[in-house]
Amino acid sequence: xxxxxxxxxxxxxxxxxxxxxxxxxxxxxxxxxxxxxxxxxxxxxxxxxxxxxxxxxxxxxxxxxxxxxxxxxxxxxxxxxxxxxxxxxxxxxxxxxxxxxxxxxxxxxxxxxxxxxxxxxxxxxxxxxxxxxxxxxxxxxxxxxxxxxxxxxxxxxxxxxxxxxxxxxxxxxxxxxxxxxxxxxxxxxxxxxxxxxxxxxxxxxxxxxxxxxxxxxxxxxxxxxxxxxxxxxx
Numbered sequence: 040x041x042x043x044x045x046x047x048x049x050x051x052x053x054x055x056x057x058x059x060x061x062x063x064x065x066x067x068x069x070x071x072x073x074x075x076x077x078x079x080x081x082x083x084x085x086x087x088x089x090x091x092x093x094x095x096x097x098x099x100x101x102x103x104x105x106x107x108x109x110x111x112x113x114x115x116x117x118x119x120x121x122x123x124x125x126x127x128x129x130x131x132x133x134x135x136x137x138x139x140x141x142x143x144x145x146x147x148x149x150x151x152x153x154x155x156x157x158x159x160x161x162x163x164x165x166x167x168x169x170x171x172x173x174x175x176x177x178x179x180x181x182x183x184x185x186x187x188x189x190x191x192x193x194x195x196x197x198x199x200x201x202x203x204x205x206x207x208x209x210x211x212x213x214x215x216x217x218x219x220x221x222x223x224x225x226x227x228x229x230x231x232x233x234x235x236x237x238x239x240x241x242x243x244x245x246x247x248x249x250x251x252x253x254x255x256x257x258x259x260x261x262x263x264x265x266x267x268x269x270x271x272x273x
Contacts, residue, residue: 071089082176086104114196115222117144119145120151138266141178146225150233156183201264
């Protein structure tokens with residue numbers, strides 16, 4: 040079944056925007072009577088029938104609605120240093136969305152090789168993965184922020200920072216938290232966090248985290264953390 044992202048849906052009648060209409064009629068070649076799914080990004084999953092066909096405005100009628108579709112029992116927020124090769128960050132966003140993630144924040148660290156990200160492009164990657172994996176919830180993509188500013192933010196989650204300093208005590212995710220909680224996990228740049236950044240995070244209430252004995256790339260570490268949290272909450 041084909042899926043369309045419709046965050047502004049508010050009734051049983053809906054018209055796809057020009058971009059989605061073109062994709063529907065020209066790429067997917069769907070016509071009147073075809074059934075599709077609509078997702079609103081906040082838990083709503085709608086089964087709809089195409090009632091009007093036009094390359095710029097396809098009309099739909101909702102025939103079935105599900106609320107809180109596949110709602111997770113936890114909340115995962117990963118704050119990740121953008122990779123120099125933006126394709127690697129996009130890969131993480133795509134796979135994390137498929138596995139399950141609620142919030143992402145690009146954080147700029149002392150050793151970050153990329154200082155600016157194009158949030159519109161990253162948002163599109165997430166949206167595409169949401170549709171592909173039939174997720175009714177669209178992860179939140181926050182604006183990029185410096186690590187120091189991010190650490191000043193308050194939240195009620197279990198806060199963790201993954202780093203590679205062997206001389207510092209670290210624990211696995213399952214050792215510092217339990218299921219059905221809110222989690223915030225910091226993932227640093229390729230050169231890792233500096234000692235000063237780690238100390239600042241610890242002073243801000245973050246728990247030191249290990250993701251295993253091998254040295255992981257930034258996007259791999261972030262995805263490993265995402266998988267561990269979802270596995271913990273099965």
